[in-house]
Amino acid sequence: MRLLSPKQFQTHPGKFIALWADLTHVHALYQPGDWVSAPLAGNTYPALPAPGAAWFQRLAQDTLGCTALGTTDTRPAIEQWRAQDGTAAWPEFAKPEEGQHALALGPVHGAITEPGYFRFTLRGERVHRLETRLGYAHKSTLGLIRGKSPRLAARFAARISGDATVAHSLAFAHAAESALGLPVPARAVHLRAIMAELERLANHAGDLAAIARIIGSALPESRLALAREHLCKAAHAAFGHRLMMDIVIPGGIAGDLRSGGMAALHATLIALEHELPGLTHMFEDVQDHLATGTIPPALAAAFCAGGFTGRASGQPEDSRVTPGYAPYTDLNLHIPLAHTGDVAARTRIRLAEMSDSIRLLHSLLAGLPDTAIAIAPPSGTGAGLGVAESFRGPVWHWLRIESGAIADVFIADPSTLHFPLLEHAATTGNLADFPLILQSINPSHSGVDL
Amino acid sequence: MLWKTLARNLLTRPANPALRAKLARASTKKFGRALRIRHVAAGSCNGCELELHATQNLIHDLTQYGLRFTPSPRHADILLITGVAGRNMLEAVRQTRAAMPDPVLVVAMGDCAVDGGVFKTSPMVSGGGDAILPVDLVIPGCPPTPAQIIEGLVGLLGQHPIR
């Protein structure tokens, strides 16, 4: 952490990732893990020019009453229930102009999905503008984490976003371990990476199945949904939970690989490996249906987009490599890259990531070290940052621990930077394309609403 | 075994008579007309949605039990709630219920929807589906597995249990 003056804080160069505040300071995080802070002046700080900062500034206003001086976006982030009470006004959505009309979607959706409210401004079928209102999944998770020990609080970190439960638990554990100077046994490091790659595979398979369903490709849909089911079953056999919740904990992992788990994982991986080339061909055949929802590389760069959404728009960063963490530093990751930034590119990147995850899993399973799986965190004091690459991109956790209890916490899911990109991507297609575009990015509502 | 039976009796509350009649009609034509489920995510972590999706894959295939999801509340018989019923979702859940024709079976799925789950002490959480609507069936678990979800729903409908 580097302490800056408010002026330096505002003009700090770098690729912006996250901003948060505590009672005395405002903090900002830049790629690849450059953490700077400035003192708050009467609960205010200068607004940052980075476009990605807007949502974080709105959140700091809603949760702590910290005001970003000079910001143009003063909409609430999560507190729209106050607007219903009349105690605070949710600003109106942009008014449609002559020849346009507005359409509201959500927070209850037709499909099985998370709650979010989408307001479209349309010109005929064409999407002219999309405005997103979030906060419907707000559970005050950060508040629940404060005051608890890292081990107790890990249950909440695991539920920031259920589909990225391993990645969030891992980033949380990394932050606690960095704050307390805690070394992690080698076997735990390996098994954590095995779980993280399984999670990546399962989510890519599930999302690609949903994409296939939306464009009406029944065969890849059912095969990928089946692949996801087999991966969840293997995860259950190996770790005792289909989503592998609550297994990564500060100091290691909560349970070792179960007997029969290794065989179940191998069988599933080999079956999926055989399926992948065929599935990739099927998606190549329907590329024409997927040429929509474009995020130009310049926009992705401005928002420092991570994960497959960033990599499909020319952003090569992967937190497994930069800043990097064990055991990936020795594994020679293959990071796929595309530049067209449309649904087709995101689909291709996901398929390529799946085959690399299978390769990583084989080598991780082959070289499993024989050590303990966890050590108990000491009751120390310190602050630390932790990162883990979820299937969506990097999740960052920040913790300040005092005498063994968490005094303060912030969590940044990559979806926070993906929603503004979704708002743009929607305008490159028709209204009918929106479900496909949304599914191809699949930002987490719970991860943003916190 | 004993705790399982106990748990089932504790957790599965009886449906109201009008509903039971409706379900009986549906089950006489067992696979004639599927009962339709309207899902509302009321502040979940999205883990429950993943497993809800999985009930539809080729292995679990919810439709074989005469159940399927519908996007329209007007066509729905079952309102299935996931998540903590956060303050921001209360009105949306109420409106979804109001849009459904009576009688409606309300199912709270996942620990969050049962009683708030791990989030139950949060000030932003109203403590599960029961806080908004009377709940007919709770399916606990974090998240419940697809088999548990189907077992809960089918058990309530008085159809054959899954093997």
Ligand code: SF4
């Ligand atoms: S019950 Fe568990 S899996 Fe379901 S929404 Fe709540 S925390 Fe997530």
